[in-house]
Amino acid sequence: MSHVSSHSPHRQSPLRTVQVLGGGSAVSSAHVRSLASGLVARGVRVTVCAPGETDGVYDFTGVGAQHIHVPRSSDPASVATLRNACADADLVHAHGLHAGFRATLALGGRRTPLVVTWHTRSYAEGARAHLLRLLERRVAKAAAVVLGTSSELVDRARSRGARDARLAAVALPALRRNDADEDTDRPRSKARAELGATDRPLLMAVGSLDRHRGYDTLLDAAREWRGLDPAPLLVIVGEGPLRGVLQRRIEDEELPVRLVGRRDDVSELIAAADLALLPGGPEARSVLAQEALHARVPLVAAAVGSVPELVGDAAELVPCGDSAALAGAVVRLLAHPDLCEELKDRGARQAATWPTEDETVAQVLSVYDELTQVRPLT
Structure with a gap:
């Protein structure tokens, strides 16, 4: 499968992406590993910003990505670490609401495109429900594209003010499943x-x-x-x-x-x-x-x-x-x-109707291409 971005007219070097993990759920972490593997194979430079123990479990470096330890926190030191990691990125992709918020803080007023994938719906009650709505609104408005893993999440992102919300193709990464093994x-x-x-x-x-x-x-x-x-x-x-x-x-x-x-x-x-x-x-x-x-x-x-x-x-x-x-x-x-x-x-x-890992990577790459090619030269 060809990859447009790495040889787009206004970029000589490979596309540089930063993947930001938030709560580090098994679903989003496995997805980021699968995504990193597929992107690296297509010539994209990938940096994964996640807590050190997450790389220990999911081995982002093992699939060719760079890993930078960023604590699961929105304190100034963590945001500064993330800001430095994103300094030379062509695009930042955050996974989850809290990762999206930290990426928003780290990017500040930069014009680097931000993609946010909403994997799960967050729950809160009372005063926290109001804070959650504010957080969702802030992240939805900051993102160039919100990818929702269900129609419900896409609708939620739109209701929170997302400029562009789309249904994401998200494959279930193969988890030690050996379909060829007949002696089950x-x-x-x-x-x-x-x-x-x-x-x-x-x-x-x-x-x-x-x-x-x-x-x-x-x-x-x-x-x-x-x-x-x-x-x-x-x-x-x-x-x-x-x-x-x-x-x-x-x-x-x-x-x-x-x-x-x-x-x-x-x-x-x-x-x-x-x-x-x-x-x-x-x-x-x-x-x-x-x-x-x-x-x-x-x-x-x-x-x-x-x-x-x-x-x-x-x-x-x-x-x-x-x-x-x-x-x-x-x-x-x-x-x-x-x-x-x-x-x-x-x-x-x-x-058999669900997207494959390859199709998931292809969809994400098409979003990346779209966002980085329409950007005017600076």
Whole structure:
């Protein structure tokens, strides 16, 4: 695939981009690594500004990008570090609202084009909701282009005053998935044995343990299906502020649920499950939903946000917050393998419609080209 910018009429040197990571969620960090890899392969110079530990996990330097340690903070020292990193950039691309805000501060009045990708919807209540709106407005207006990973986020950016908001093509980067490996039963049975689900159905949920993920609804549903024989085991992967509260509920109500904390083998765990469950969540493009459909694991999901747009008819969708509907869907699918097979086939078809990593890089590059070529010579 040719890359226009590196030989555009008014630039002799390669396009220089700075990628700014904010909260460093797994979704945005994996996306930036994938993007950096694809851009470097096309002759673009890439600098990733992110906390040092993020590079340790995602190895931006390993794909040919330069990494500069910038703390996850908007204090003057961090902003100054970011400003220096952006000094010779042709374009700055921030990932997430807070990264967008820091990039806005760092660029000040410079004419360097700013692209901001909104990966997730932020939540706040009371006075913080007002501050969040102000932050979204500031970032949306500062960006030359806002890329939203769902129609909902694109609409939100427009409502906050974005001059140009577009739907982003965002691929799920390959996470240790080996589609050519036909001997999948051995790792699957090993994962199930480790989790304690060799002779019972295994249900999998993934996401940080916070209030917007629908875990109360999930535990209410687990109370309803624990009467099955054998009772399905629900495994929740993730860490967060609700861990103590959820663990107490699990113990007090004797629910067949295990909290296993953060894991680096999420793809393998999802592939080992009988069903994947998504009771809620702020991500525009849920990693769990994408992993489940790629791995041919039937998905039961709350019809909330952009989930219906992402999965189409390839998941069992239930009303958000309705534990009876969630439990009913789980019980029905476990009792009817034919319905599960149908969902697996639909899932494979739906996953085939999602953008590839190559298409994601191509779309981003076309935005970069557009913004850097229309800029007048200085």
